[in-house]
Amino acid sequence: MGSNAANAQLTKKNRWERIWLLAKIEFKLRYYENRLGLLWALLKPLMQLAIYFIAFKIVMRNNIENFAIYLFAGIIVWQFFVETTGGLINILKTKKYLYEYSNMSKIEIYLASLISASLGFAFNFFILILFLIIGGIDLGWNLIYFPLIFISLFIFCFGVALILSNLYLKVKDINQFWPLISQFLMWLSPIFLSFEALKNNIPYISYLNPLFGYISTFRDVVMYNIKPDFTLVLINFAHAIIALFLGLILLRVFGKRASELL
Protein backbone atom coordinates (compact mmCIF):
# COMPACT_ATOMS: atom_id res chain seq x y z
CA MET A 1 0.00 0.00 0.00
CA GLY A 2 1.26 3.40 -0.95
CA SER A 3 0.73 5.01 2.41
CA ASN A 4 2.88 2.57 4.31
CA ALA A 5 5.73 2.89 1.88
CA ALA A 6 5.64 6.66 2.24
CA ASN A 7 5.63 6.49 6.00
CA ALA A 8 8.39 3.95 6.06
CA GLN A 9 10.44 6.46 4.12
CA LEU A 10 9.70 9.15 6.67
CA THR A 11 11.22 7.17 9.48
CA LYS A 12 13.85 5.19 7.65
CA LYS A 13 16.68 7.65 7.50
CA ASN A 14 16.87 8.09 11.24
CA ARG A 15 15.94 4.51 12.07
CA TRP A 16 19.09 3.32 13.79
CA GLU A 17 19.61 6.36 15.90
CA ARG A 18 15.99 6.10 17.03
CA ILE A 19 16.34 2.42 17.93
CA TRP A 20 19.41 3.26 19.95
CA LEU A 21 17.63 6.18 21.62
CA LEU A 22 14.71 3.98 22.62
CA ALA A 23 17.01 1.21 23.85
CA LYS A 24 18.96 3.63 26.02
CA ILE A 25 15.83 5.15 27.51
CA GLU A 26 14.35 1.75 28.23
CA PHE A 27 17.55 0.59 29.88
CA LYS A 28 17.67 3.71 31.96
CA LEU A 29 14.03 3.35 33.01
CA ARG A 30 14.69 -0.16 34.04
CA TYR A 31 17.80 0.22 36.09
CA TYR A 32 18.40 3.83 36.99
CA GLU A 33 15.02 4.72 38.37
CA ASN A 34 15.78 3.43 41.85
CA ARG A 35 18.61 3.98 44.26
CA LEU A 36 20.29 0.64 43.72
CA GLY A 37 20.47 1.28 40.00
CA LEU A 38 22.43 -1.26 38.05
CA LEU A 39 22.85 -3.39 41.15
CA TRP A 40 19.26 -4.46 40.65
CA ALA A 41 20.28 -6.02 37.38
CA LEU A 42 22.74 -8.10 39.34
CA LEU A 43 20.63 -8.75 42.40
CA LYS A 44 18.15 -10.99 40.64
CA PRO A 45 20.64 -13.46 39.17
CA LEU A 46 22.59 -13.44 42.43
CA MET A 47 19.49 -14.34 44.42
CA GLN A 48 18.72 -17.16 42.03
CA LEU A 49 22.32 -18.23 42.28
CA ALA A 50 22.03 -18.45 46.06
CA ILE A 51 18.81 -20.48 45.92
CA TYR A 52 20.04 -23.00 43.38
CA PHE A 53 23.37 -23.29 45.10
CA ILE A 54 21.73 -24.19 48.39
CA ALA A 55 19.33 -26.61 46.76
CA PHE A 56 21.65 -28.41 44.39
CA LYS A 57 25.05 -28.18 46.00
CA ILE A 58 24.45 -28.07 49.72
CA VAL A 59 21.31 -30.17 49.94
CA MET A 60 21.58 -32.46 46.96
CA ARG A 61 25.39 -32.48 46.77
CA ASN A 62 25.92 -32.70 43.02
CA ASN A 63 29.45 -33.00 41.74
CA ILE A 64 29.63 -30.29 39.10
CA GLU A 65 32.90 -28.39 39.39
CA ASN A 66 32.84 -24.66 40.07
CA PHE A 67 29.12 -24.96 40.56
CA ALA A 68 28.52 -21.31 41.46
CA ILE A 69 30.03 -20.10 38.21
CA TYR A 70 28.32 -22.89 36.31
CA LEU A 71 25.04 -21.66 37.73
CA PHE A 72 25.68 -18.00 37.11
CA ALA A 73 26.54 -18.62 33.45
CA GLY A 74 23.30 -20.54 32.98
CA ILE A 75 21.22 -18.03 34.87
CA ILE A 76 22.25 -14.98 32.87
CA VAL A 77 21.44 -16.65 29.55
CA TRP A 78 18.15 -17.78 30.99
CA GLN A 79 17.39 -14.33 32.31
CA PHE A 80 17.98 -12.77 28.91
CA PHE A 81 15.55 -15.28 27.43
CA VAL A 82 12.87 -14.55 30.04
CA GLU A 83 13.20 -10.78 29.74
CA THR A 84 12.96 -10.76 25.98
CA THR A 85 10.17 -13.30 25.59
CA GLY A 86 7.76 -13.24 28.53
CA GLY A 87 8.80 -9.67 29.23
CA LEU A 88 7.72 -8.52 25.79
CA ILE A 89 4.30 -10.18 25.55
CA ASN A 90 2.60 -6.83 26.14
CA ILE A 91 4.98 -4.81 24.01
CA LEU A 92 2.43 -3.85 21.38
CA LYS A 93 0.21 -2.52 24.14
CA THR A 94 2.80 -0.69 26.23
CA LYS A 95 4.50 0.80 23.18
CA LYS A 96 1.33 1.63 21.33
CA TYR A 97 2.08 5.31 21.75
CA LEU A 98 5.04 4.88 19.43
CA TYR A 99 3.46 3.31 16.40
CA GLU A 100 -0.16 4.36 16.59
CA TYR A 101 0.15 7.86 15.22
CA SER A 102 3.40 7.87 13.36
CA ASN A 103 3.42 4.49 11.63
CA MET A 104 6.87 3.82 12.95
CA SER A 105 7.86 0.29 12.04
CA LYS A 106 7.02 -2.16 14.82
CA ILE A 107 10.23 -4.07 14.17
CA GLU A 108 12.12 -1.06 15.53
CA ILE A 109 10.19 -1.23 18.77
CA TYR A 110 11.13 -4.87 19.29
CA LEU A 111 14.75 -4.26 18.39
CA ALA A 112 14.99 -1.40 20.88
CA SER A 113 13.73 -3.61 23.71
CA LEU A 114 16.00 -6.47 22.73
CA ILE A 115 19.00 -4.18 22.58
CA SER A 116 18.09 -2.78 25.98
CA ALA A 117 18.00 -6.33 27.37
CA SER A 118 21.32 -7.02 25.66
CA LEU A 119 22.86 -4.13 27.59
CA GLY A 120 21.67 -5.79 30.79
CA PHE A 121 23.14 -9.04 29.58
CA ALA A 122 26.44 -7.33 28.79
CA PHE A 123 26.60 -6.09 32.35
CA ASN A 124 25.94 -9.56 33.76
CA PHE A 125 28.47 -11.00 31.33
CA PHE A 126 31.06 -8.61 32.69
CA ILE A 127 30.29 -9.83 36.22
CA LEU A 128 30.64 -13.42 35.03
CA ILE A 129 34.09 -12.62 33.65
CA LEU A 130 35.01 -11.19 37.05
CA PHE A 131 33.79 -14.38 38.72
CA LEU A 132 35.87 -16.44 36.33
CA ILE A 133 38.99 -14.44 37.09
CA ILE A 134 38.38 -14.61 40.83
CA GLY A 135 37.68 -18.33 40.55
CA GLY A 136 41.01 -18.81 38.81
CA ILE A 137 39.48 -19.99 35.55
CA ASP A 138 41.39 -18.83 32.49
CA LEU A 139 39.58 -17.18 29.65
CA GLY A 140 40.59 -18.53 26.29
CA TRP A 141 40.48 -18.02 22.57
CA ASN A 142 37.26 -19.87 22.23
CA LEU A 143 35.52 -16.73 23.42
CA ILE A 144 35.59 -15.67 19.76
CA TYR A 145 32.66 -18.02 19.24
CA PHE A 146 30.60 -16.09 21.76
CA PRO A 147 29.19 -13.54 19.26
CA LEU A 148 28.00 -16.39 17.07
CA ILE A 149 26.08 -17.92 19.97
CA PHE A 150 24.70 -14.60 21.15
CA ILE A 151 23.50 -13.55 17.70
CA SER A 152 21.66 -16.82 17.39
CA LEU A 153 20.11 -16.34 20.85
CA PHE A 154 19.15 -12.78 19.97
CA ILE A 155 17.37 -13.85 16.78
CA PHE A 156 15.65 -16.68 18.60
CA CYS A 157 14.36 -14.42 21.37
CA PHE A 158 13.31 -11.82 18.80
CA GLY A 159 11.28 -14.48 17.01
CA VAL A 160 9.65 -15.77 20.19
CA ALA A 161 8.84 -12.22 21.29
CA LEU A 162 7.16 -11.58 17.92
CA ILE A 163 5.16 -14.79 18.17
CA LEU A 164 3.98 -14.20 21.74
CA SER A 165 3.17 -10.52 21.45
CA ASN A 166 1.22 -10.97 18.23
CA LEU A 167 -0.69 -13.96 19.56
CA TYR A 168 -1.49 -11.78 22.56
CA LEU A 169 -3.56 -9.57 20.26
CA LYS A 170 -5.94 -12.47 19.72
CA VAL A 171 -5.47 -14.63 22.80
CA LYS A 172 -5.10 -12.44 25.86
CA ASP A 173 -4.34 -15.15 28.36
CA ILE A 174 -1.12 -16.13 26.66
CA ASN A 175 0.12 -14.03 29.56
CA GLN A 176 -0.88 -16.85 31.90
CA PHE A 177 0.25 -19.71 29.71
CA TRP A 178 3.71 -18.56 28.85
CA PRO A 179 5.13 -18.65 32.39
CA LEU A 180 4.02 -22.27 32.62
CA ILE A 181 5.72 -23.15 29.37
CA SER A 182 8.87 -21.33 30.36
CA GLN A 183 8.93 -23.17 33.71
CA PHE A 184 8.95 -26.35 31.70
CA LEU A 185 11.79 -25.10 29.54
CA MET A 186 13.73 -23.99 32.60
CA TRP A 187 13.66 -27.38 34.27
CA LEU A 188 14.76 -29.00 31.05
CA SER A 189 17.73 -26.66 30.61
CA PRO A 190 21.20 -27.23 31.96
CA ILE A 191 20.93 -24.25 34.30
CA PHE A 192 21.37 -26.22 37.49
CA LEU A 193 21.22 -29.74 36.09
CA SER A 194 24.26 -31.12 34.37
CA PHE A 195 24.54 -31.23 30.60
CA GLU A 196 25.14 -34.99 30.55
CA ALA A 197 22.26 -35.83 32.86
CA LEU A 198 19.82 -34.09 30.55
CA LYS A 199 21.35 -35.32 27.35
CA ASN A 200 21.56 -38.94 28.42
CA ASN A 201 18.09 -39.16 29.87
CA ILE A 202 15.95 -37.13 27.52
CA PRO A 203 16.16 -38.06 23.86
CA TYR A 204 16.11 -35.22 21.33
CA ILE A 205 16.45 -32.61 24.06
CA SER A 206 18.64 -30.42 21.89
CA TYR A 207 15.84 -30.23 19.34
CA LEU A 208 13.01 -29.92 21.84
CA ASN A 209 14.45 -27.21 24.06
CA PRO A 210 16.41 -24.46 22.30
CA LEU A 211 17.71 -23.22 25.64
CA PHE A 212 19.54 -26.50 26.12
CA GLY A 213 21.90 -25.68 23.28
CA TYR A 214 22.24 -21.98 24.04
CA ILE A 215 23.20 -22.50 27.63
CA SER A 216 25.59 -25.36 27.06
CA THR A 217 27.42 -23.82 24.11
CA PHE A 218 27.66 -20.52 26.00
CA ARG A 219 29.32 -22.31 28.88
CA ASP A 220 31.64 -24.20 26.56
CA VAL A 221 33.15 -21.06 25.11
CA VAL A 222 33.14 -18.84 28.18
CA MET A 223 33.79 -21.18 31.07
CA TYR A 224 35.46 -24.28 29.68
CA ASN A 225 37.36 -22.65 26.84
CA ILE A 226 36.49 -25.36 24.37
CA LYS A 227 35.02 -25.17 20.90
CA PRO A 228 31.21 -25.23 21.00
CA ASP A 229 29.43 -28.31 19.74
CA PHE A 230 28.75 -27.14 16.20
CA THR A 231 25.82 -29.48 15.73
CA LEU A 232 24.17 -27.67 18.63
CA VAL A 233 25.08 -24.28 17.20
CA LEU A 234 23.51 -25.30 13.92
CA ILE A 235 20.37 -26.67 15.56
CA ASN A 236 20.06 -23.43 17.49
CA PHE A 237 20.36 -21.35 14.36
CA ALA A 238 17.59 -23.45 12.89
CA HIS A 239 15.47 -22.75 15.98
CA ALA A 240 16.21 -19.04 15.63
CA ILE A 241 15.32 -18.84 11.95
CA ILE A 242 12.11 -20.80 12.39
CA ALA A 243 11.03 -18.64 15.34
CA LEU A 244 11.81 -15.44 13.48
CA PHE A 245 10.03 -16.64 10.37
CA LEU A 246 6.88 -17.59 12.29
CA GLY A 247 7.05 -14.35 14.25
CA LEU A 248 7.28 -12.21 11.14
CA ILE A 249 4.31 -14.01 9.60
CA LEU A 250 2.24 -13.37 12.73
CA LEU A 251 3.32 -9.75 12.71
CA ARG A 252 2.08 -9.44 9.15
CA VAL A 253 -1.20 -11.18 9.84
CA PHE A 254 -2.19 -9.79 13.24
CA GLY A 255 0.32 -7.06 13.91
CA LYS A 256 -0.85 -4.72 11.19
CA ARG A 257 -4.17 -4.47 12.95
CA ALA A 258 -2.61 -3.99 16.36
CA SER A 259 -3.90 -0.46 16.85
CA GLU A 260 -7.46 -1.66 16.25
CA LEU A 261 -7.21 -4.80 18.34
CA LEU A 262 -5.81 -3.24 21.47
Place this chain on the structure above:
Amino acid sequence: MNKEISIQLSNVSKTFRTSSKSFSTLRDRLINFYKKNEVKTIKALKEINLEIHAGETIGVIGRNGSGKSTLTKIMSGTFIPDRGGQVIKNGTSLLLNLGVGFSHELTARENIYVNGSTLGLRISEIDELFYEILEFSELEDFKDTKIKYFSSGMIQRLSFSIAIFAKADIIFLDEVFAVGDNKFRKKATEALKQNWLKNRTSIIVSHSTGVIKEHCDRTILLHKGELIFFGETEKALAMYEELE
Protein backbone atom coordinates in the same frame (compact mmCIF):
# COMPACT_ATOMS: atom_id res chain seq x y z
CA MET B 1 -3.85 25.79 -8.18
CA ASN B 2 -1.53 22.85 -8.09
CA LYS B 3 -3.49 19.81 -9.18
CA GLU B 4 -1.02 17.19 -8.06
CA ILE B 5 -2.81 14.51 -6.08
CA SER B 6 -1.83 14.19 -2.46
CA ILE B 7 -4.31 11.63 -1.15
CA GLN B 8 -6.72 9.49 -3.08
CA LEU B 9 -9.25 7.12 -1.54
CA SER B 10 -11.17 4.76 -3.74
CA ASN B 11 -13.96 2.62 -2.47
CA VAL B 12 -12.79 2.77 1.13
CA SER B 13 -14.98 1.15 3.75
CA LYS B 14 -14.14 0.28 7.30
CA THR B 15 -15.89 -2.35 9.34
CA PHE B 16 -15.05 -2.95 12.96
CA ARG B 17 -15.68 -6.36 14.42
CA THR B 18 -16.35 -6.72 18.09
CA SER B 19 -16.41 -10.34 19.07
CA SER B 20 -18.27 -11.17 22.24
CA LYS B 21 -16.17 -11.04 25.35
CA SER B 22 -16.13 -14.79 25.84
CA PHE B 23 -13.71 -15.26 22.97
CA SER B 24 -10.83 -13.06 23.88
CA THR B 25 -8.87 -15.66 25.81
CA LEU B 26 -7.82 -19.21 25.15
CA ARG B 27 -9.55 -20.39 28.31
CA ASP B 28 -12.83 -18.89 27.18
CA ARG B 29 -12.46 -20.35 23.75
CA LEU B 30 -11.99 -23.80 25.24
CA ILE B 31 -14.87 -23.50 27.68
CA ASN B 32 -17.21 -22.04 25.10
CA PHE B 33 -16.16 -24.19 22.18
CA TYR B 34 -19.72 -25.31 21.55
CA LYS B 35 -20.99 -21.75 21.40
CA LYS B 36 -20.91 -19.76 18.26
CA ASN B 37 -18.70 -16.73 18.31
CA GLU B 38 -21.09 -13.84 18.01
CA VAL B 39 -19.45 -11.14 16.01
CA LYS B 40 -21.01 -7.74 15.86
CA THR B 41 -19.98 -5.58 12.98
CA ILE B 42 -20.05 -1.83 12.95
CA LYS B 43 -19.74 -0.08 9.65
CA ALA B 44 -17.77 3.03 10.47
CA LEU B 45 -17.18 4.14 6.91
CA LYS B 46 -19.07 3.32 3.75
CA GLU B 47 -17.48 3.41 0.31
CA ILE B 48 -15.66 6.67 0.47
CA ASN B 49 -14.14 8.07 -2.70
CA LEU B 50 -12.21 11.29 -2.66
CA GLU B 51 -9.17 13.14 -3.92
CA ILE B 52 -7.13 15.73 -2.10
CA HIS B 53 -4.62 17.88 -3.95
CA ALA B 54 -1.20 18.86 -2.76
CA GLY B 55 -1.13 22.04 -0.72
CA GLU B 56 -4.83 22.08 0.07
CA THR B 57 -6.26 22.58 3.53
CA ILE B 58 -9.20 20.27 3.95
CA GLY B 59 -11.77 20.30 6.72
CA VAL B 60 -13.55 17.23 8.00
CA ILE B 61 -16.79 17.84 9.83
CA GLY B 62 -19.62 15.69 11.12
CA ARG B 63 -21.50 14.72 14.25
CA ASN B 64 -20.07 12.46 16.93
CA GLY B 65 -19.66 8.96 15.58
CA SER B 66 -19.88 10.02 11.97
CA GLY B 67 -16.50 8.47 11.19
CA LYS B 68 -14.24 11.52 11.20
CA SER B 69 -11.46 9.99 13.25
CA THR B 70 -11.70 6.67 11.45
CA LEU B 71 -11.34 8.50 8.15
CA THR B 72 -8.22 10.34 9.25
CA LYS B 73 -6.75 7.18 10.69
CA ILE B 74 -7.31 5.42 7.40
CA MET B 75 -5.81 8.28 5.43
CA SER B 76 -2.79 8.37 7.73
CA GLY B 77 -2.31 4.61 7.52
CA THR B 78 -3.01 3.77 11.16
CA PHE B 79 -6.05 1.73 10.15
CA ILE B 80 -6.27 -0.51 7.14
CA PRO B 81 -9.40 -0.24 4.97
CA ASP B 82 -11.62 -3.25 4.29
CA ARG B 83 -10.79 -5.45 1.37
CA GLY B 84 -11.31 -3.72 -1.93
CA GLY B 85 -10.59 -0.25 -0.68
CA GLN B 86 -7.49 1.60 -1.74
CA VAL B 87 -5.58 4.45 -0.19
CA ILE B 88 -2.97 6.21 -2.29
CA LYS B 89 -0.83 8.80 -0.63
CA ASN B 90 1.98 10.80 -2.12
CA GLY B 91 4.50 11.77 0.48
CA THR B 92 4.88 11.27 4.17
CA SER B 93 2.22 12.03 6.72
CA LEU B 94 1.69 12.40 10.40
CA LEU B 95 -1.35 12.47 12.57
CA LEU B 96 -1.44 15.02 15.32
CA ASN B 97 -3.83 14.18 18.09
CA LEU B 98 -2.81 16.08 21.15
CA GLY B 99 -1.35 14.22 24.06
CA VAL B 100 -0.92 10.89 22.34
CA GLY B 101 2.43 9.60 21.19
CA PHE B 102 3.88 10.19 24.64
CA SER B 103 4.93 7.79 27.31
CA HIS B 104 3.86 9.02 30.71
CA GLU B 105 6.80 7.29 32.32
CA LEU B 106 9.26 9.48 30.47
CA THR B 107 10.30 13.05 31.16
CA ALA B 108 9.46 15.96 28.91
CA ARG B 109 13.02 15.89 27.59
CA GLU B 110 12.88 12.20 26.72
CA ASN B 111 9.47 12.57 25.16
CA ILE B 112 10.67 15.42 22.98
CA TYR B 113 13.46 13.20 21.68
CA VAL B 114 11.37 10.08 21.21
CA ASN B 115 8.40 11.87 19.73
CA GLY B 116 10.54 14.09 17.53
CA SER B 117 12.37 11.05 16.26
CA THR B 118 9.21 9.16 15.39
CA LEU B 119 8.05 12.27 13.56
CA GLY B 120 11.07 12.07 11.30
CA LEU B 121 13.58 14.43 12.93
CA ARG B 122 17.22 13.48 13.39
CA ILE B 123 18.68 13.56 16.89
CA SER B 124 21.02 16.38 15.87
CA GLU B 125 18.03 18.37 14.62
CA ILE B 126 16.20 17.80 17.89
CA ASP B 127 19.30 18.96 19.77
CA GLU B 128 19.08 22.22 17.89
CA LEU B 129 15.33 22.61 18.28
CA PHE B 130 15.18 21.44 21.87
CA TYR B 131 15.07 24.83 23.59
CA GLU B 132 12.89 26.30 20.90
CA ILE B 133 10.35 23.53 21.50
CA LEU B 134 10.51 24.02 25.26
CA GLU B 135 10.17 27.74 24.97
CA PHE B 136 7.22 27.47 22.65
CA SER B 137 5.47 25.06 24.99
CA GLU B 138 6.27 27.33 27.97
CA LEU B 139 7.48 24.32 29.92
CA GLU B 140 11.13 25.28 30.47
CA ASP B 141 10.89 24.63 34.19
CA PHE B 142 9.59 21.12 33.75
CA LYS B 143 11.96 19.71 31.19
CA ASP B 144 13.14 16.88 33.43
CA THR B 145 9.78 16.13 35.01
CA LYS B 146 7.97 12.97 34.07
CA ILE B 147 4.91 13.91 32.11
CA LYS B 148 2.64 11.78 34.27
CA TYR B 149 2.84 14.74 36.66
CA PHE B 150 1.75 17.14 33.93
CA SER B 151 -1.75 18.49 33.56
CA SER B 152 -3.53 17.58 30.35
CA GLY B 153 -3.07 21.15 29.14
CA MET B 154 0.68 20.95 29.62
CA ILE B 155 0.86 17.67 27.72
CA GLN B 156 -1.13 19.15 24.86
CA ARG B 157 1.13 22.15 24.69
CA LEU B 158 4.20 19.96 24.57
CA SER B 159 2.72 17.71 21.93
CA PHE B 160 1.74 20.68 19.82
CA SER B 161 5.13 22.32 20.13
CA ILE B 162 6.96 19.27 18.82
CA ALA B 163 4.56 18.74 15.95
CA ILE B 164 5.03 22.19 14.45
CA PHE B 165 8.68 21.31 13.85
CA ALA B 166 7.98 17.85 12.47
CA LYS B 167 8.70 16.98 8.91
CA ALA B 168 6.05 15.50 6.69
CA ASP B 169 4.24 16.35 3.49
CA ILE B 170 0.78 15.81 4.89
CA ILE B 171 -0.51 16.57 8.37
CA PHE B 172 -3.73 15.41 10.00
CA LEU B 173 -4.96 17.62 12.81
CA ASP B 174 -7.52 15.92 14.98
CA GLU B 175 -9.20 18.54 17.19
CA VAL B 176 -5.98 20.34 17.95
CA PHE B 177 -7.34 23.86 17.98
CA ALA B 178 -8.57 23.50 21.52
CA VAL B 179 -5.03 23.59 22.84
CA GLY B 180 -4.10 25.57 25.93
CA ASP B 181 -5.52 28.87 27.10
CA ASN B 182 -6.53 31.74 24.85
CA LYS B 183 -3.10 33.22 24.64
CA PHE B 184 -1.41 29.96 23.80
CA ARG B 185 -4.09 29.08 21.31
CA LYS B 186 -3.50 32.27 19.39
CA LYS B 187 0.22 31.67 19.22
CA ALA B 188 -0.30 28.00 18.30
CA THR B 189 -2.74 28.75 15.53
CA GLU B 190 -0.36 31.31 14.08
CA ALA B 191 2.57 28.87 14.16
CA LEU B 192 0.45 26.18 12.60
CA LYS B 193 -0.52 28.51 9.81
CA GLN B 194 3.06 29.47 9.10
CA ASN B 195 4.49 25.98 9.28
CA TRP B 196 1.76 23.82 7.90
CA LEU B 197 -1.37 25.29 6.46
CA LYS B 198 0.38 27.65 4.08
CA ASN B 199 2.45 25.28 2.04
CA ARG B 200 1.60 21.71 2.86
CA THR B 201 -1.40 19.44 2.63
CA SER B 202 -3.38 19.65 5.85
CA ILE B 203 -6.50 17.86 6.95
CA ILE B 204 -8.32 19.44 9.87
CA VAL B 205 -10.87 17.51 11.90
CA SER B 206 -12.97 19.69 14.13
CA HIS B 207 -16.33 20.19 15.73
CA SER B 208 -15.81 23.90 15.58
CA THR B 209 -17.36 25.41 12.49
CA GLY B 210 -15.37 28.57 13.21
CA VAL B 211 -12.05 26.76 12.86
CA ILE B 212 -13.10 25.03 9.66
CA LYS B 213 -14.44 28.26 8.17
CA GLU B 214 -11.24 30.12 8.99
CA HIS B 215 -8.72 27.69 7.54
CA CYS B 216 -10.18 25.27 5.04
CA ASP B 217 -10.28 25.51 1.26
CA ARG B 218 -12.65 22.57 0.92
CA THR B 219 -14.56 20.53 3.46
CA ILE B 220 -15.71 16.94 3.79
CA LEU B 221 -19.05 16.38 5.50
CA LEU B 222 -19.56 12.93 7.00
CA HIS B 223 -22.78 11.54 8.35
CA LYS B 224 -23.15 8.03 9.77
CA GLY B 225 -20.09 6.82 7.92
CA GLU B 226 -21.11 8.22 4.56
CA LEU B 227 -19.57 11.04 2.65
CA ILE B 228 -22.45 13.42 2.08
CA PHE B 229 -20.62 16.33 0.63
CA PHE B 230 -17.10 17.29 -0.36
CA GLY B 231 -16.52 20.76 -1.71
CA GLU B 232 -16.86 24.40 -0.87
CA THR B 233 -16.51 24.99 2.85
CA GLU B 234 -19.42 27.40 3.12
CA LYS B 235 -21.77 24.90 1.60
CA ALA B 236 -20.51 22.03 3.72
CA LEU B 237 -21.03 24.04 6.86
CA ALA B 238 -24.51 25.06 5.82
CA MET B 239 -25.41 21.40 5.23
CA TYR B 240 -23.86 20.48 8.56
CA GLU B 241 -26.07 23.00 10.36
CA GLU B 242 -29.12 21.48 8.70
CA LEU B 243 -28.22 18.03 9.96
CA GLU B 244 -28.64 19.14 13.53
